[in-house]
Amino acid sequence: MKYCSNCAAEVELKIPEGDNRPRYVCPQCGMIHYENPRMVVGCIPVWEEKILICRRAIEPRHGLWTVPAGFMENGETLEQGAMRETEEEAGARVRIERLHAVYSLPQVNQVYVIFLAPMLDGRFEAGLESLECKLVTPAEIPWDEIAFTAIRFSLETYVRSLKTGATCAYTGFLDKNW
Amino acid sequence: MKYCSNCAAEVELKIPEGDNRPRYVCPQCGMIHYENPRMVVGCIPVWEEKILICRRAIEPRHGLWTVPAGFMENGETLEQGAMRETEEEAGARVRIERLHAVYSLPQVNQVYVIFLAPMLDGRFEAGLESLECKLVTPAEIPWDEIAFTAIRFSLETYVRSLKTGATCAYTGFLDKNW
Numbered sequence: 001m002k003y004c005s006n007c008a009a010e011v012e013l014k015i016p017e018g019d020n021r022p023r024y025v026c027p028q029c030g031m032i033h034y035e036n037p038r039m040v041v042g043c044i045p046v047w048e049e050k051i052l053i054c055r056r057a058i059e060p061r062h063g064l065w066t067v068p069a070g071f072m073e074n075g076e077t078l079e080q081g082a083m084r085e086t087e088e089e090a091g092a093r094v095r096i097e098r099l100h101a102v103y104s105l106p107q108v109n110q111v112y113v114i115f116l117a118p119m120l121d122g123r124f125e126a127g128l129e130s131l132e133c134k135l136v137t138p139a140e141i142p143w144d145e146i147a148f149t150a151i152r153f154s155l156e157t158y159v160r161s162l163k164t165g166a167t168c169a170y171t172g173f174l175d176k177n178w
Numbered sequence: 179m180k181y182c183s184n185c186a187a188e189v190e191l192k193i194p195e196g197d198n199r200p201r202y203v204c205p206q207c208g209m210i211h212y213e214n215p216r217m218v219v220g221c222i223p224v225w226e227e228k229i230l231i232c233r234r235a236i237e238p239r240h241g242l243w244t245v246p247a248g249f250m251e252n253g254e255t256l257e258q259g260a261m262r263e264t265e266e267e268a269g270a271r272v273r274i275e276r277l278h279a280v281y282s283l284p285q286v287n288q289v290y291v292i293f294l295a296p297m298l299d300g301r302f303e304a305g306l307e308s309l310e311c312k313l314v315t316p317a318e319i320p321w322d323e324i325a326f327t328a329i330r331f332s333l334e335t336y337v338r339s340l341k342t343g344a345t346c347a348y349t350g351f352l353d354k355n356w
Contacts, residue, residue, distance in 0.1 A: 003186040005179045005211070018306070021251065033183070036216045037250050039289060072215050073199065077282035077351040078289060099280060099349050102291070104255035111217060111256060113280070113289075128196070168346035171277050173255040 006031045037109040040150070041081035042069020043117035044158050045094050045124075050135035051155070052124055053142075054090050057131045061147035067154065068092070069114065070129075082115045090133045091125030094118060101157055103150040104173035112150035116158070138162060149174055184209045215287040218328070219259035220247020221295035222336050223272050223302075228313035229333070230302055231320075232268050235309045239325035245332065246270070247292065248307075260293045268311045269303030272296060279335055281328040282351035290328035294336070316340060327352055 001024045004011050009028035016023055016032050024033040044067050045052035053065050068089040072081040079096045086094050094117035103112040126133045136142075138159045146152045150172075157170040179202045182189050187206035194201055194210050202211040222245050223230035231243050246267040250259040257274045264270050272295035281290040304311045314320075316337045324330045328350075335348040 001183045003181060003183050005181050005183045005189075008181040008186040011183075034249070035252055037252055038214045039217065071212070072289075074213055074215055074287040075284050077284050078280065078349070079282070079351065080284070099347055102256065102277060102280070104257070106253050106255050106258070109252040111250075111291075169277055171256070173257065 001033060001035075004029060004031060005033065035109075037104075037106075037111055039072040039078070039081075040069050040110055040112045041072045041078050041085060041114075042067055042112070042151075043082045043086045043094055043096075043115050044100060044154060045086055045090065045092050045117050045119050047119040047122050047135055050137055051141070051158070052090055052092055052119065052133060052135055054126065054130040054133045056129065056147055057126075058129050063131065064145050064147035065142050066147040066151045067114070069112065069151070072113075078113050079115065082113070082117065086117065087127075089127045089130050091127055092123065092133075093120040095120060098167065099169040100161075101150075101154040101170045101172070103153050103171070105150060107174060110150075112148075112154070114150075114154040179211060179213075182207060182209060183211065213287075215282075215284075215289055217250040217256070217259075218247050218288055218290045219250045219256050219263060219292075220245055220290070220329075221260045221264045221272055221274075221293050222278060222332060223264055223268065223270050223295050223297050225297040225300050225313055228315055229319070229336070230268055230270055230297065230311060230313055232304065232308040232311045234307065234325055235304075236307050241309065242323050242325035243320050244325040244329045245292070247290065247329070250291075256291050257293065260291070260295065264295065265305075267305045267308050269305055270301065270311075271298040273298060276345060277347040278339075279328075279332040279348045279350070281331050281349070283328060285352060288328075290326075290332070292328075292332040 004026035007029040182204035246264040
């Protein structure tokens with residue numbers, strides 16, 4: 001951020017009065033431009049005990065595998081965002097069964113929120129951001145080619161939950177020293 | 179948003195190529211300014227079966243009661259943010275026991291993430307944003323003076339969980355037609 005989005009003056013990085021961390025502040029109109037983490041919402045879509053995964057057609061991690069997930073948009077709930085991403089990236093319709101995983105990535109200012117979501121039917125189709133989509137058994141998950149740490153966490157905990165019968169959401173975070 | 183934060187040109191509201199919703203786009207440098215929901219992170223701090231609540235010293239909802247919660251900052255995990263807010267608003271130190279509630283407010287582009295958090299000791303002190311803080315039993319919760327819908331949801335489900343023994347996180351959202 002270089003300029004104030006409200007009045008176009010050059011912003012300064014400084015700690016506002018009564019605050020305790022640096023913000024972009026406009027010296028002309030006084031607006032404080034807060035920056036906050038963003039949410040990535042998605043689903044583990046399941047059909048007949050298989051998981052729907054997508055191979056990424058875009059950077060970062062082009063060619064690697066993920067579950068459908070993307071940035072939450074204004075005006076939607078977490079659940080609506082997760083269903084939208086599943087439709088956009090994998091052409092699949094799902095119902096939200098439960099919250100499965102919440103994972104913080106403080107290094108990149110992101111929080112993943114992943115739902116467990118049975119597919120309404122067995123149909124799917126790669127969207128513009130996917131090279132291909134396919135249904136895999138837990139044993140067929142390509143562990144060496146998973147795109148993101150938070151997706152790996154979501155899939156690992158899902159496979160574990162199948163064995164233990166656990167149904168509570170898993171929480172995790174990428175350690176800063178990792 | 180009126181001006182590009184990257185080059186100070188006047189932005190336009192339009193649907194970028196390959197996108198499906200209007201964004202603020204800079205006609206000069208081409209930057210797309212995405213806007214996304216923000217997270218409010220907090221705790222239900224518990225000491226000897228009592229809940230620590232805070233009476234707000236700031237708008238909105240000045241004078242009404244809440245649990246310690248505030249906007250998640252860049253560079254922190256959900257858990258770190260919840261503990262920071264509890265320290266700032268109520269002067270209390272806690273450990274995170276588990277995720278308790280996740281609640282979407284699409285009308286205001288917010289998602290609340292509330293943890294259950296035993297206090298490390300019985301000490302607390304109202305921070306700058308609180309008029310007072312106090313420990314209350316579930317029966318003493320001032321239901322008619324709760325500041326926010328998501329906090330009400332968190333407290334109602336917490337009281338219910340005490341009766342049922344449930345330990346999974348609750349999810350909810352404010353219905354758009356509510």
